[in-house]
Amino acid sequence: MAKKKKEIKITLVKSPIGYNERQxxxxxxxxxxxxxxxxTHVDSDVIRGMIAKVSHMLKVEE
Numbered sequence: 001m002a003k004k005k006k007e008i009k010i011t012l013v014k015s016p017i018g019y020n021e022r023q024x025x026x027x028x029x030x031x032x033x034x035x036x037x038x039x040t041h042v043d044s045d046v047i048r049g050m051i052a053k054v055s056h057m058l059k060v061e062e
Contacts, residue, residue, distance in 0.1 A: 006043040006062065011036060014057040026054050 012032040016024045030050055031039040041047045043062070051060055 007040050008043050008047070009038055009040050009061040010051065011038040011059040011061075012057060013059045016054075016057060019054075019057075023054050023057075026050050027057060030054075032058075 010030060010032065012027065012035055015035060016027045030041070030047075051058060
């Protein structure tokens with residue numbers, strides 16, 4: 001029986017303009033391109049680490 005993996009919704013609420021290239025790259029790697037865009041990812045340590053680096057620009061819902 002397959003266990004359903006938890007998913008998290010990530011929304012870009014602040015523009016990455018004015019931040020360094022590394023943070024812009026992290027936002028882009030999460031799949032966020034526009035303000036107020038929401039993406040869904042499977043909850044994993046890798047995604048959580050990316051969220052932690054740019055948490056000041058994101059809103060996360062479990």
